[in-house]
Amino acid sequence: MTTNKTKQQTLRQNILGSRRFSNFLWASIVSMGGVGFLLAGLSSYLKTNLLIVSDTSELQFIPQGVALTFYGVAGLLLASYLWLLLVWNVGGGYNEFSKETGKITISRQGYPGKNRQVEVQIPIDEVQSIRAEIREGLTPKRSLYLRSKKRRDVPLTRVGEPIALSTLENQGAELARFLEVPLEGL
Known part of the structure; x- marks a missing residue:
């Protein structure tokens, strides 16, 4: 996941989909x-x-x-x-957090068909926190979730190979600071 700050009011994270070397x-x-x-x-x-x-x-x-x-x-x-x-490129897309519009847009590529692009929009004022889930073992999982008041937790990180713990901490902290919400799970 790469992070681009185009303005102080917008944070965009690009998500790598199925186009991985593996x-x-x-x-x-x-x-x-x-x-x-x-x-x-x-x-x-x-x-x-x-x-x-x-x-x-x-x-x-x-x-x-x-x-x-x-x-x-x-x-x-x-x-x-x-x-x-x-x-x-199934699973590829972006997370965009815009204070200008007051919305969070989570967009992912799906399978071809009627609804190829999967897009979820959440108002920023519904966000309770950013939750980090870290599970080690035979099948490790390291993910960030957007915890909302009215919805289930929405995943923000890519599916597949787990990202490095330091990267997860940095992304979670940056996102929590930008949205001015607490970071849970670390």
Whole structure:
């Protein structure tokens, strides 16, 4: 999450969506694996070697070639989904806190369709506090939430890999100072 102060009256935080290096890496690995399995299955069916690294033309098509072809198709379908997530940048967006308009706008990209852009607007005077949630362990979670009087807590940080504790503290403190509300959970 990057923070940009355009004016003293507006604070904007950009949120990284699915376009992360780790997602590019996984999409590439799954694509290569899917193509490899599919070519191995097709090699056993056609009885000609389509792979550079090994010769799978000697495998029997039933049952081994069928299984390899199935895994290849499943891998390519999963890879297609991962690449589409990267293209659509699902989860990316911004948080904008404007004292000029008296509103907080939280905007995120969704899946394509009728409501691709998910946008929530909250009046600044409804904000009670900024809450930090820190959970360590096997699946660590470090998030900031906007605690409102009339709504549930609204998440402000990205989903996925946890952000550094010092970054979370700095962002939470900066936001609480800007909105003039307390910071809870630290």
